[in-house]
Amino acid sequence: MEKGTxxxxxxxxxxDFSRRATFAALGDYLLHTAGEDADRNGFGTRELSDRNWSWVLSRMAVETERMPSEYETLRITTWVSDYGRLVTTRNFVICDGSGRRIGGAVTCWAMIDLGTRTAVDLLGALGDTARVVEEQPPIERPRKIGSVAPVETVARRVAYSDxxxxxxxxxxxxxxxxFDMFPIEQLAARQLRRVDINFLHECRFGQQVTVGYQPGDRSLFEVRDEQLRPACRASVEWL
Amino acid sequence: MEKGTxxxxxxxxxxDFSRRATFAALGDYLLHTAGEDADRNGFGTRELSDRNWSWVLSRMAVETERMPSEYETLRITTWVSDYGRLVTTRNFVICDGSGRRIGGAVTCWAMIDLGTRTAVDLLGALGDTARVVEEQPPIERPRKIGSVAPVETVARRVAYSDxxxxxxxxxxxxxxxxFDMFPIEQLAARQLRRVDINFLHECRFGQQVTVGYQPGDRSLFEVRDEQLRPACRASVEWL
Known part of the structure; x- marks a missing residue:
């Protein structure tokens, strides 16, 4: 098994207004990379869908030394470092066009059966360990984020474009x-160091959700669904 | 001068949920194509920014026979068919991977001086007519959209991610x-035929805007800024 770049x-x-990539755009490139590499190695969503299985992202951590600028080249190298019955770890090193490392990321994925909505045993599904590159994650694994006590909330209706x-x-x-809840001055003045995200529950079309924000040394966020169940939590640290 | 593909x-x-491209995603590919082709021909935003000039999109029309599906290849061919003092016309033919035409688009652009916020004379700025491909637009030019009488409105605050x-x-x-204002059943059941868009005025960060929707044979939309000036109008026709 080899790393993919x-x-x-x-x-x-x-x-964004600073002409640097937004966190969401960088995250999209990481997810795109995961999809491409899984595809190239025969366990992408298209192969899985024949069996009515799908990958589900459960946690993600991203660290950046700087956010890349408009028109910059990004080279993202990825590998799967381990998998157990329920979770597999996919890693990323983010480099600029000259090969200098500007960040790293670790993601945790489960596989579910879309019919029964239950977890698929990865050891059975993926077979042997030839699918693993024996190299440890480049940054600390995604942390579990405990309860969030928002001081500010925004309500949203999940729409077509979401x-x-x-x-x-x-x-x-x-x-x-x-990120839309941060004061824009903070986004202008400060540099992201690390973002941890826990995906707990999916929000669906038409639901009324609330996004809560708890400022602090670490900025904490929580999206709750209509039944007030936590759907997604994140913690953002700044340099 | 040659067309670019x-x-x-x-x-x-x-x-979207139908696994076909959203209109916004298709529009993004058209705008990306415009940017790349202008760049390749020496009048892209990066060259213009040295003189503190920028392209401004004033109108756009897109027709589609079908929306492309996930993982499909799109080949977009583009050319500038004419320009006068104030406006230039850039055209697009959209083909699928097998070369079959699935749509076309026409866009109208002005150039502005970012310092004075006034129009730049294109005849002076672009010089000769060697920059034009003598081929007419592939669909009817973007129409002017008159006043809109919304029966439904949604208020939005312009946020960082916008x-x-x-x-x-x-x-x-x-x-x-x-598009978020359409009933989702309509988006599921019907096929877009043509979209006309007029960009009248820019909305800025922090503004409270309203999006108005007037249903009908042609669906009409209008975004108004904080001063209730029309910022963007669109008309959507269905097959």
Whole structure:
């Protein structure tokens, strides 16, 4: 098994007012890389869908030394470092066009049967360990985020532009909702160090959700669904 | 002068619940194509920014026979058919991977001086007519959309995830806001035939805007800014 490297260019639509990629755009490139590499190795969503299985992202951690600028080249190298019955770990090193490392990421995935909505045994599904690259994650694994006590909340109705083919909210849309709650001066003045995300529950089309924000040294966020169940939590640390 | 052809693949993040590209995603590919082709021919935003000039999209029309599906190849061919002092016309033919035409588009652009916020004379700026391909637009030019009488409105605050490097709302975000007002059954059951868009005025970060929807044979939309000035109008026709 080998690592895969995928090259992108930061497009005008990916950048914010500082002309650097938004966190959601960087996250989209990571998820795209995961999809491509899984595909290339024969366990992508298209193969899985024949068996009515799908990958589900449960946790993600991203660290950045700097956010890439508009028109910059990104080279993202990815590998799967381990898998057990329920969870597999996919890792990423993010480099700029000159090969200098500017960040890293770790993601945890489960596989579910879309018919029964139950977990698929990865040891059975993926077979042997030839699918693993014996190299440890480049940053600390995604942390579990405990309860969040929002001091500010925004209500949203999940709309057409928020959803994917499953009528679930797009993964990076949760992060857009969260980042929209930061004072823009903070986004202008400070540099992201690390973001941890826990995906707990999917929000669906038409639901009324609330996005809660708890400021602090670590900014904490929680999206709750209509039944007030936590759907997604994140913690954001700044340099 | 030659036409340029640019190839894309419809990615999972581009599709809606029907696994076909959203209108906003298709529009983004058209705008990306315009940017690339202008760049390749020496009048892209990066060259213009040295003189503190920028392209501004004033109108757009898109016709589709079908929306492309997830993972499909798109080949977009583009050319500038004419320009006068104030406006230039850029055209697009959209083909699928097998070369079959599935749509066309026409866009009208002005150039502005970002310092004075006034129009730049295109005849002076672009010089000779060697920049034109003598071929007529592939579909009817974008229509002017008159006043809209909304029967339904939604208020929105322009947030961080909505804006570009100018702190103006991203072009395709207006269309996302509009499409979010359609009943989802309509989006599921019907096929887009033609969309006309007039960009009248830019909405900026922090503004409270309203999105208005007037149903009918032609669905009409209008986004108004905080001063109730029309910022963007669109008309959507269905097959």
């Amino acid at each position: 995928y090259t992108y260019r930061v497009e005008p639509r990916d950048v 959803i994917d083919f499953n009528r679930h909210v797009n993964t990076m849309r949760y992060l857009e909702w969260m | 640019y190839t894309y693949r419809v990615e999972p993040r581009d599709v 804006i570009d490097f100018n702190r103006h709302v991203n072009t395709m975000r207006y269309l996302e806001w509009m």
